[in-house]
Amino acid sequence: MALTFNRETYASLLAKYQPKVIKTDEENEQATTLAEELSHRVNRTLEESALLDLLIALIEKYEDEHYPMGESTAHSMFLHLIDAQSVKEAELVAILGSREVVSEVMSGKQEITQEMAKVLYHVR
Numbered sequence: 001m002a003l004t005f006n007r008e009t010y011a012s013l014l015a016k017y018q019p020k021v022i023k024t025d026e027e028n029e030q031a032t033t034l035a036e037e038l039s040h041r042v043n044r045t046l047e048e049s050a051l052l053d054l055l056i057a058l059i060e061k062y063e064d065e066h067y068p069m070g071e072s073t074a075h076s077m078f079l080h081l082i083d084a085q086s087v088k089e090a091e092l093v094a095i096l097g098s099r100e101v102v103s104e105v106m107s108g109k110q111e112i113t114q115e116m117a118k119v120l121y122h123v124r
Helices: 007-017 025-040 046-066 074-084 089-096 099-107 114-121
Strands: none
Touching: 007 046, 025 046, 074 099, 074 114, 089 099, 089 114
C-alpha cells in the first residue's frame, strides 16, 4: 500500500505547531524539542516527516548563524583525539620519540606529519 501525502493533515500540523524562522535561543530549544519528539516517533506519518524536515532546516539555519563552527585544523583534531582517548604524555613520548617533539606538537609549534598521524591513529 503506497502512502500518500495529505495536505490537510500537514496544514493541521502547521497550524498546531506554527513553525517559523527561529530568532532566539528559546525558540531554537522549542523547535529542537519538537524535532527530537518527531524523530523518535516510531510510526511517523509522511506529514510529520515533512514537518520534521522543515524544523531541521530552520534549526540548522539558526545554529549556523548563531553558533558557527570554525575550521578544524590538524592541531585541534590532534588535541581532541588525545583528550578523547586519554593519551598520557609518556605514551606520546614513546610514539613521537622525545619530550621536545611532544611539547612542540602539543603547542602547535610543530606540524603533525602524516607518519605521526598514522602512528597516533593506532594508539588504542
